[in-house]
Amino acid sequence: EWLATMPLVVGTLAEIVFQLLPFALLSLGFAGFYALLPATKVQWKAALVGGMVGGCLWQLNNLLSVLYVSRVVANNKVYGSLGMVPVVMIGLYFSWLILLFGAQVAYSFQNRRAYFQERQVESLDQHSREFIGLRIMVEVARRFLAGEKPVTGAALSELLGVPTGLAGKLLQALVSAQLLAENQQGEATYLPMRPLDKITCHDVLHALRSNQNGSVSTRDDAMREQVRGHYDRFQEVQKAAAGNVTLATLAAEASSPVKE
Structure with a gap:
């Protein structure tokens, strides 16, 4: 409600910031995870790239899960509590998939020169x-x-x-x-x-x-x-x-x- 009392431009910017804030926080969290957890040296630039990919995909997965849950609640009389089972199973699967995919992106970014030079080595x-x-x-x-x-x-x-x-x-x-x-x-x-x-x-x-x-x-x-x-x-x-x-x-x- 307090956004409605602010000037139009400021209110619009504040709304955009609040919508993007979860993406930024998750990206930073994933970047820290990719930089500190592996038992090898990971460049912060590569960790940030992987973190941005993983964090954005994670937030999109959350938004889709919320959308699905809202539909389940609306149709609760038809499916009952069984409608939540696919949400938990699919959400868990995609969570691990996103986590590993972000790590692969960070690895590929850090070793991008090696990929480009691999064919040179072969010949x-x-x-x-x-x-x-x-x-x-x-x-x-x-x-x-x-x-x-x-x-x-x-x-x-x-x-x-x-x-x-x-x-x-x-x-x-x-x-x-x-x-x-x-x-x-x-x-x-x-x-x-x-x-x-x-x-x-x-x-x-x-x-x-x-x-x-x-x-x-x-x-x-x-x-x-x-x-x-x-x-x-x-x-x-x-x-x-x-x-x-x-x-x-x-x-x-x-x-x-x-x-x-």
């Missing part, structure tokens, strides 16, 4: 994997040389602009080859496992190649040995070139300012 060739792995090693070495704190896999992924999953696989390959040391206290961080002048580019490339799922040998004939001889010579030339460049050299070049 990634070996040369690209080796180049990204070499960049990871150089960045870890550069930070170590500069005395900065160890870097995490997520930070490397963000810095280099590569998918988190791909960065994780390459890091594990480098750890398995004993080129990187992984500190698993809290969020995993990475440091060089050997002196930088003892790690060559060939070591990095060899670690990324030997991590693949084996190889298939061809039929043993004269042509096989001839091709094998040429292939081995190619590998020796590449090994000689890559073996002359150490990680210390690349890290020093990365730390120095770029000359225009």
